[in-house]
Amino acid sequence: xxxxxxxxxxxxxxxxxxxxxxxxxxxxxxxxxxxxxxxxxxxxxxxxxxxxxxxxxxxxxxxxxxxxxxxxxxxxxxxxxxxxxxxxxxxxxxxxxxxxxxxxxxxxxxxxxxxxxxxxxxxxxxxxxxxxxxxxxxxxxxxxxxxxxxxxxxxxxxxxxxxxxxxxxxxxxxxxxxxxxxxxxxxxxxxxxxxxxxxxxxxxxxxxxxxxxxxxxxxxxxxxxxxxxxxxxxxxxxxxxxxxxxxxxxxxxxxxxxxxxxxxxxxxxxxxxxxxxxxxxxxxxxxxxxxxxxxxxxxxxxxxxxxxxxxxxxxxxxxxxxxxxxxxxxxxxxxxxxxxxxxxxxxxxxxxxxxxxxxxxxxxxxxxxxxxxxxxxxxxxxxxxxxxxxxxxxxxxxxxxxxxxxxxxxxxxxxxxxxxxxxxxxxx
Numbered sequence: 311x312x313x314x315x316x317x318x319x320x321x322x323x324x325x326x327x328x329x330x331x332x333x334x335x336x337x338x339x340x341x342x343x344x345x346x347x348x349x350x351x352x353x354x355x356x357x358x359x360x361x362x363x364x365x366x367x368x369x370x371x372x373x374x375x376x377x378x379x380x381x382x383x384x385x386x387x388x389x390x391x392x393x394x395x396x397x398x399x400x401x402x403x404x405x406x407x408x409x410x411x412x413x414x415x416x417x418x419x420x421x422x423x424x425x426x427x428x429x430x431x432x433x434x435x436x437x438x439x440x441x442x443x444x445x446x447x448x449x450x451x452x453x454x455x456x457x458x459x460x461x462x463x464x465x466x467x468x469x470x471x472x473x474x475x476x477x478x479x480x481x482x483x484x485x486x487x488x489x490x491x492x493x494x495x496x497x498x499x500x501x502x503x504x505x506x507x508x509x510x511x512x513x514x515x516x517x518x519x520x521x522x523x524x525x526x527x528x529x530x531x532x533x534x535x536x537x538x539x540x541x542x543x544x545x546x547x548x549x550x551x552x553x554x555x556x557x558x559x560x561x562x563x564x565x566x567x568x569x570x571x572x573x574x575x576x577x578x579x580x581x582x583x584x585x586x587x588x589x590x591x592x593x594x595x596x597x598x599x600x601x602x603x604x605x606x607x608x609x610x611x612x613x614x615x616x617x618x619x620x621x622x623x624x625x626x627x628x629x630x631x632x633x634x635x636x637x638x639x640x641x642x643x644x645x646x647x648x649x650x651x652x653x654x655x656x657x658x659x660x661x662x663x664x665x666x667x668x669x670x671x672x673x674x675x676x677x678x679x680x681x682x683x684x685x686x687x688x689x690x691x692x693x694x695x696x697x698x699x700x701x702x703x704x705x706x707x708x709x710x711x712x713x714x715x716x717x718x719x720x721x722x723x724x725x726x727x728x729x730x731x732x733x734x735x736x737x738x
Contacts, residue, residue, distance in 0.1 A: 311509060312511050312514045312515075312516055312528070312530050313510060313513075313514060314513075314515035314516065314548075315512065315513070316512050316513045317512065318499040318500070318503040318512065319335075319498075320335075320499075321336050321674060321677065322495045322496055322499050323495070323496060323672065324337070324495045324496040325494070325496070325670065326494055327626070327668070329614070329622065330610070330611055330624060331493065331495075331496075331610065331626060332580035332582050332626050332670050333494060333495055333610055333628050334578040334580045334628065334670055334671075334672035335672070336495060336712075336713055338360075338490065339357055339490060339491065339713065340489070340712070340713070340714045341357075341488055345717050345718055345721065346713055346714050346717055349498075349717070350491075350498070353501045353502065354501075355491055355492070355497055356491065356493075357489040357491060357492075358489060358491065358492050358613045358614060359488060360488050360490060360595045360613045361612055361616075362592070362595035362596075362609060362613075363376045363593060363596075363597075364488075364595050364596050365377070365379060365596075366596065366597040366598065367382065367386060367597070367600065368597055368600065368601075368607070368658055369387060369448075369599075370386075370387040370448070370601070371387065372386070372387040373590075373594075373658075374386055375593070375594055375597070376593075379400075379404075379476075379480070380400065382400070383397040383400060388446075388448055388449075389446065392446035392447075392448040395446035395449045396445075396449045399442055399453075403473060403476050404480070406433065406473045407473055407476045407477035407480050408480065409432070410429070410470070410473050410474055411477050413425075414477070422722070423693055423722070426689065426708060426709040427686065427709075429470070429474065430685055430689055431686040432470040432474070433469040433470030434468050434469075434681070434684060434685060435683060435684075436468070436683060437466065437467065437468065437469060437683055438453070438457055438464045438465075438468070438469050438472040439464035440465075440469065441469035441473075442464065450464075451600050452600055455599065455600045455605040456472070456598060456605075457633065458605040458631065458633045458635055459475070459598070460475065460632065460680040460711065461573065461574025461576060461632040461636070461677050462572075462574050462632070462633055462680045463633050466572065466574070466680070466682060468683045468684075468685060470681065471681035471685075474709075474710055490613040492614070511532070513533075514532045514537075516529065516548075516556055517529045517531060517536070517556070518556060518558055519544055519546060519557045519700060520557075520558040521558075521559065521697060521700065525541065525542055526540070526541050526542065526543060526544045526699050526700060527539075527540055528540075528544060542730060543698070543699045543700065543701065543731065544699070544701070545701045545702075545720070545723045545724065545727060546700060546701070546703070547704050547720065548704070549676045549679070549704065549706065550568045550571035550702075550704075550706045551568070551573070551676065553568055553702060557696065557700055561696060563691045564691050566691070567688035567691035568692075568702075570682075570687075570688045571679050571685075572680055572681075572682045573676035573678065573706075574632055574636070574676075574678060574680060575632070575633070575673070575677055576630045576631070576632050576636050576672075576673075576678070577631050577635070577636040577639045577647060577671070577672075577674075578629070578671070578673075578674065579604070579629050579630070579647065579648065579651045579652075579669050579670065580627075580628050580669070580670040580672070581627040581628065581655070581668070581669050581670075582624070582625075582626055582667045582669075583624060583625045583666060583667060584623070584665050584666075585624065585625060585661075585665040587621075589625065589659075589661055591607075591627070592612065592621065593612070594607075594609050594612065595612045596609075597609075599654075602629075602654040602657070602658060603631055603635060603638070603639065603650050603651055604629035604630055604631040604635065604651055604654065605631055605635055606629065606630050607628070607629045607655075608627065609625070609627055610626045610627065610628060611624070611625035611627075624667075629651055629654075629655065631651075632677065636673075640675075647671050648671060652666055652669060679706035679711060680711065681709075692706075693707065698726070698730050699730065701723035701726050701727060703716070703720040703722070703723040704716050704719060705719075707719040
C-alpha cells in the first residue's frame, strides 16, 4: 500500500492528550452488525458508546437538545411564522425520510451495490434548496447550517442526499453511528499500519497509474527518487479528483464519472479543555450551530464518561465549518482561525472562558463528497472500474459519506481484485 502522507489515516486524524484526544477528522463509528464493528473486534480496539445527545440545535442564543425531532418547531427560539414554516417543511422531510429508510432495506437477493444505487437515485433530480422551497429566514438559516454539515450549500447538494441525513435521525434499525474509540479515531489506522508493517509505504506519493501490456504500472516518489512497481491490478483509494489525475488513459465514461463527484471544504478546530467542574455541554455529543463561524460542535469527551460516574477533569471539543463557512476562513492563518472559532465558542458557551488549553486547526480542502443532482447516473462507472484492472474505493463511491460506506466499497474492490487474480472471493 502506497500512502502519500507520512502518516496513515487520511481524514481520520486525532491526537492523544492524556485521557482524552483531540480530533480534527472523522470520528463516528457504526455499531454491532457493521463491517467496521467486526474490524474493530479483529484489531482488539475498544469502541466506546456515545452517551450524549446527537440531536441538538444552537440558534438565536438558545441551545435545545434531546427529545424528538418533530418537537423542534415548538422548542426552538423562532418567530411564530418561522415555527409554522419549519413545521410544514419538517412534515415533508419526515415523510420522505421514511421512504428513504424503506428503500434502504436490503432485499433477500440484493447486494450492497443494489441498495446503494437505489438510494443515490432517490430525489436525485433537484437541489436541497429547490426541495425546501421558500421558507422563513430563520428556517432557511437552520437548513443552510445542516447542508454545511455535508460541506455543501443548499443550492449545490441533491435533495435525496440531505433527506438521507435526516433519515438517520428516525432510523431505528440497521447500523447506527453511535460510537467512538477509546484512544481516538486515529487508533484504527494506527493499529492497521502496525499490523501490516512493511506492506504500507508512507511518504510515497503516486504520480501515475497506467495499464500496459495486461498489467498495471504504478509510479511513485520516495526519498527524492522515482520508483515504479508492476502489478496485475490496483485499487485506487484517493479522492475522486486525485484518482482522475493519477490514472492515465481513462475511458471517457469513467473520467466523466470521476469529474462528476463534488466535494466541499471543512475548517476544523480540535479544542482541548481544562475544566475542573461540570460543563453545560456534558450531556451533548453533537450540536448544530446556526449563527457561528462553525456549524457543528462535538463533545468528544462525552463518549469517555460513564453515566453516574464522577466527572473527571478536562475535556475535548471539536468544531467545524463547512462549505462557505469554511471558505471564509480557509486562507487565514491558524492563529486567526483559532481566534474566530474560540470567540464564537465563548459566545455560545460563556463557561468555556479560561479553560481552553490547546486548539489544533485543520483545513480539509476536499472534506466530504456530497451528492449533487444527477449523481446516481455515474454510479455504475465508478463501481465498474477500468478493464478489471483498476478499481476505485472510498466514500465517494458509496451512497453516504461515513466510514462504513467507504469500508464497504473497499471490500467490494478487494473482491473484484481477487477475482481478477483468480483467488477465491472473500465471504461475509
